[in-house]
Amino acid sequence: MSSVLNDNNLIAALDIGTSKTSCILAYPVNENKAVIVGAGAFQNTGVKKSEIIALAPAVDSVRHAVANAENFIKERIKTVVATACVGSLSSAIYQDSLDLGGSEITQSDINRLVAGAQNKIPASEDEILHCIPIDYSLDSRHSITDPRGLTGKKLYLSLHTVMTPPYPVRDMNSVLDQAHLSCSKKVAGPYAAGLACLTQEEKKQGTAVIDLGAGTTGIGVFYEDQLVFAAQLPFGGDQITKDLAAAFKTSLDNAERIKTLKGSCLPSVAYEREEIDIPLIGEDESVSVIRVPRSQIVQVITPKIEEVFKKVKELLDQTGFYDICMNFVLTGGGALLHGINEKAASILQRNTRTGQPVRLFDKQEIIPVHAYQSYMGCIGLLHYTTRILLNTPTHQRDISVPGNKFVRFFRWFLDNS
Numbered sequence: 189m190s191s192v193l194n195d196n197n198l199i200a201a202l203d204i205g206t207s208k209t210s211c212i213l214a215y216p217v218n219e220n221k222a223v224i225v226g227a228g229a230f231q232n233t234g235v236k237k238s239e240i241i242a243l244a245p246a247v248d249s250v251r252h253a254v255a256n257a258e259n260f261i262k263e264r265i266k267t268v269v270a271t272a273c274v275g276s277l278s279s280a281i282y283q284d285s286l287d288l289g290g291s292e293i294t295q296s297d298i299n300r301l302v303a304g305a306q307n308k309i310p311a312s313e314d315e316i317l318h319c320i321p322i323d324y325s326l327d328s329r330h331s332i333t334d335p336r337g338l339t340g341k342k343l344y345l346s347l348h349t350v351m352t353p354p355y356p357v358r359d360m361n362s363v364l365d366q367a368h369l370s371c372s373k374k375v376a377g378p379y380a381a382g383l384a385c386l387t388q389e390e391k392k393q394g395t396a397v398i399d400l401g402a403g404t405t406g407i408g409v410f411y412e413d414q415l416v417f418a419a420q421l422p423f424g425g426d427q428i429t430k431d432l433a434a435a436f437k438t439s440l441d442n443a444e445r446i447k448t449l450k451g452s453c454l455p456s457v458a459y460e461r462e463e464i465d466i467p468l469i470g471e472d473e474s475v476s477v478i479r480v481p482r483s484q485i486v487q488v489i490t491p492k493i494e495e496v497f498k499k500v501k502e503l504l505d506q507t508g509f510y511d512i513c514m515n516f517v518l519t520g521g522g523a524l525l526h527g528i529n530e531k532a533a534s535i536l537q538r539n540t541r542t543g544q545p546v547r548l549f550d551k552q553e554i555i556p557v558h559a560y561q562s563y564m565g566c567i568g569l570l571h572y573t574t575r576i577l578l579n580t581p582t583h584q585r586d587i588s589v590p591g592n593k594f595v596r597f598f599r600w601f602l603d604n605s
């Protein structure tokens with residue numbers, strides 16, 4: 189197990205996405221603050237639907253993104269905290285209880301209870317990404333935030349686990365090995381997205397973040413400040429680009445440009461009159477173009493977007509989390525599509541907004557404001573590191589994080605300062 193921080197005390201956050209890899213280097217200050225000193229990104233052709241499909245281009249993408257960030261400080265980094273580039277996620281809640289007989293609850297009671305709940309996770313080869321104590325109840329008292337020192341008959345715990353199949357994790361490890369990086373923690377993408385974009389109030393009330401990426405749609409539900417559900421659907425913006433390319437017989441590059449510049453998922457009478465020139469595949473733009481009303485582009489995009497939000501709602505309904513989602517926050521590159529907020533609100537039947545990553549201290553403006561959305565995964569990882577890896581009390585800690593020397597020292601320091 190490597191330390192969270194590099195030798196130069198930097199956090200290196202690495203997000204290996206389907207369209208690009210991005211990396212941010214930052215010094216931790218406190219649980220809500222980190223000073224960003226380097227950032228870099230590079231396109232990725234080695235990943236599809238958030239799974240490695242070819243090692244060499246994925247390694248190349250990681251190396252370039254990290255090197256671009258390192259260029260700011262002219263130093264090398266060795267250890268990263270990374271979003272899990274592993275395709276699917278499965279989420280489950282395990283419960284256990286402990287008889288107390290009226291005595292004061294101690295840390296060792298909590299440890300026993302947590303171990304009991306962990307024992308209920310069925311044995312499998314799957315990798316546990318997160319194991320989060322999401323709720324303590326004491327007899328009939330619910331939502332106990334810190335059971336230590338309280339008294340009662342029985343203490344109950346709900347433990348949320350996020351798991352992923354083993355082979356994609358091994359492939360991700362191979363990519364990192366070949367890029368000469370070790371990984372101190374892999375974080376589920378929707379967890380990072382929520383930490384990057386949701387306000388404190390939203391995380392408490394019950395809010396789902398929907399990360400509309402190039403290859404996947406991540407869903408993370410937060411309630412009482414904890415991640416209580418996570419999933420990743422194998423559908424992303426790349427599919428819409430492909431559909432546009434097929435519908436208008438144009439190249440993927442042209443389809444991508446049309447989608448981002450003229451795409452929308454809301455109808456408008458004005459779009460009937462507005463005409464767009466689309467170059468035919470393999471043809472010189474000036475020689476062979478078709479002219480289509482913008483409304484036809486909207487007609488290709490809209491059903492796909494509707495299908496995504498219907499699937500999200502169906503999944504949340506089936507798993508019983510829809511009722512606690514008071515709000516939905518859309519993020520990822522797909523959240524930049526014109527009209528997406530209104531479309532999501534009409535299907536999800538809730539308050540919906542698009543979410544920008546909450547800005548951490550970036551004194552030197554290393555990341556231009558307009559590029560913040562593309563560093564969303566890394567910003568989420570910085571929040572995870574400063575808040576959860578370095579500052580969470582033991583009874584609320586993500587237990588999948590193995591203890592390490594620095595974290596122990598940091599906690600000792602906090603407890604004694």
Ligand SMILES: Nc1ncnc2c1ncn2[C@@H]1O[C@H](COP(=O)(O)OP(=O)(O)OP(=O)(O)O)[C@@H](O)[C@H]1O
Binds near residue numbers: 402425444521524526
């Ligand atoms: N203005 C826009 N309108 C519509 N789609 C957009 C816009 N800008 C970017 N996108 C889409 O966003 C996607 C890229 O988003 P993002 O950078 O979040 O993906 P990623 O993190 O690489 O992928 P994943 O999270 O699925 O691994 C692409 O499909 C791109 O076409």
Ligand SMILES: [Mg+2]
Binds near residue numbers: 205401
């Ligand atoms: Mg992403």
